Amino acid sequence: MFEYVKSPSLRHLRDPNSIHKLAREIVQALDGASSIWKKWDRSREEVVKAAAPCWIPIEHLRALLNTLPGPSLTKTDVEQRLRAIWEEPYTTYPNDELKEGCLALYRSEEIQGTEMRAIIGALQEHIEREEDRLRREREENWRRLKADERAKLEQRFSSGADCGWTKIEKSEALYCRRNGRAFRIVQGKDKRWTLHRVEDVSDKGEMLGTYLGRREANKALEKMAYAPEPRR
Structure with missing residues (x-):
């Protein structure tokens, strides 16, 4: 117990693993004879x-x-x-x-x-x-893998191929392409996500909706991406 409470870290003292280890050591000490x-x-x-x-x-x-x-x-x-x-x-x-x-x-x-x-x-x-x-x-291999994945997604988007959400260079927004159509989504200060249909990265685009989370935006996107294009 003395060794345990000497720890300067409250996080360590409250850690369930540390408490379990202490309890096990106490039981072992008391139960040694049996x-x-x-x-x-x-x-x-x-x-x-x-x-x-x-x-x-x-x-x-x-x-x-x-x-x-x-x-x-x-x-x-x-x-x-x-x-x-x-x-x-x-x-x-x-x-x-x-x-x-x-x-x-x-x-x-x-x-x-x-x-x-x-x-x-x-x-x-x-x-x-x-x-x-x-x-x-x-950790470094994981970061390298994620960077490679982002680079491949960015390349797919830039080449016109369908791809999942990805950042383009250092943009705050995320871009994806579904059914040959490009979309941008960005989170505002109110934590809501705004979805736009765009032609390319520089295009401000047409706002399609605002959503509480990415999941809701993705559900809406699944329908929008395959809906008939409006006549111009």
């Missing part, structure tokens, strides 16, 4: 939970755990305790994308003679950095 995992005291639990996401070879982890007080652990003991940890709520299996890098770092530190608990800490830091890098790469 736990079905008889070979696992507090020190072993701390180590195996720290090692759970780190891709440490099982036999090496077992050797470390067996240096701690308690009955001798078999390979199956360690494997199944890890599996139980990975399957707990708000916990995941180790990230496959990080396996190769974790094992390389582990081997490097082992060769240098770094003790296992320090290696686990180094692996935790490595995983945090790599997960942050992967997150940024996914």
